[in-house]
Amino acid sequence: MEYRVVIPAAGQGKRMKAGKNKLLLELNNCPVIIHTLRVFDRDPACRGIYLAIHPGDRETLQELIQRFSIKKVVKLVDGGEERQHSVYNAVLEIDGGIVLVHDGARPFIKQATIHQLTEEAESSGAAIAAVPVKDTIKKVKGGTVEETIERSSLWMVQTPQAFRLPLLKRAHSEAAADGFLGTDDASLAERIGIDVSIVESDYDNIKLTTPEDLYFAEAIVKKQEEMSGGNKYV
Numbered sequence: 178m179e180y181r182v183v184i185p186a187a188g189q190g191k192r193m194k195a196g197k198n199k200l201l202l203e204l205n206n207c208p209v210i211i212h213t214l215r216v217f218d219r220d221p222a223c224r225g226i227y228l229a230i231h232p233g234d235r236e237t238l239q240e241l242i243q244r245f246s247i248k249k250v251v252k253l254v255d256g257g258e259e260r261q262h263s264v265y266n267a268v269l270e271i272d273g274g275i276v277l278v279h280d281g282a283r284p285f286i287k288q289a290t291i292h293q294l295t296e297e298a299e300s301s302g303a304a305i306a307a308v309p310v311k312d313t314i315k316k317v318k319g320g321t322v323e324e325t326i327e328r329s330s331l332w333m334v335q336t337p338q339a340f341r342l343p344l345l346k347r348a349h350s351e352a353a354a355d356g357f358l359g360t361d362d363a364s365l366a367e368r369i370g371i372d373v374s375i376v377e378s379d380y381d382n383i384k385l386t387t388p389e390d391l392y393f394a395e396a397i398v399k400k401q402e403e404m405s406g407g408n409k410y411v
């Protein structure tokens with residue numbers, strides 16, 4: 178099932194405390210954003226990549242895309258103040274089909290998960306990657322536990338999040354009209370009554386958010402190298 182992908186990459190990386198766009202940090206001599214782009218660039222089912230970027234990163238990203246021979250980037254779109262704005266700016270450039278939204282900060286997504294998501298979105302309209310929660314989750318108020326949430330029904334949601342384009346456009350348009358800000362695209366769909374399916378992903382599909390995530394990332398890259406017989410990149 179072919180698809181197009183929006184990759185939000187216009188954040189400031191404040192929690193990473195790297196002093197620059199965390200997507201330009203290197204893993205195994207390759208910028209994080211290139212790791213992410215390569216997964217989609219190498220997928221025959223991907224019909225195009227729409228990259229939401231910080232305007233100040235445009236020249237750098239254009240040079241990296243050329244240097245690493247990334248072929249499927251259709252457009253570099255200016256991002257917005259919030260992730261949701263960046264995504265919507267890119268979504269508006271797409272005219273049909275199945276659209277995935279995938280964080281530039283998640284370089285370890287697997288093509289198998291991508292394909293399961295696109296199939297599910299084609300069939301049900303909306304599908305998101307997620308993994309079962311491993312820790313106990315509690316609601317806390319004023320430093321005191323208010324409620325322990327039953328763990329068996331909890332999932333840690335990731336990206337990609339896949340949608341039939343008209344549903345995604347309507348979800349963003351209504352959120353914008355209502356001034357609603359969500360932390361993921363699926364929440365914009367859920368709030369207007371769209372059923373969202375879960376596709377079980379894997380725990381390697383981490384989002385590089387804080388400095389600790391970088392050493393998890395190094396370990397994942399090392400594991401990928403070992404599994405691919407030492408090739409620099411799977």
Ligand SMILES: Nc1ccn([C@@H]2O[C@H](COP(=O)(O)OP(=O)(O)OP(=O)(O)O)[C@@H](O)[C@H]2O)c(=O)n1
Pocket residue numbers: 184185186187188189190191192193200229230256257258259260261263264280281282283384385386
């Ligand atoms: N205005 C924004 C904010 C975030 N993102 C992108 O959305 C993804 C997930 O966001 P997050 O991990 O929170 O990145 P940052 O917003 O950069 O991180 P922080 O909140 O620590 O600044 C990242 O690939 C980020 O580049 C974006 O395109 N536009």
Ligand SMILES: C[C@](O)(CO)[C@H](O)COP(=O)(O)O
Pocket residue numbers: 260280334335336360361362384386
């Ligand atoms: C979309 C997301 O990756 C799902 O877990 C997450 O909500 C992004 O949050 P962020 O604070 O914008 O990184």
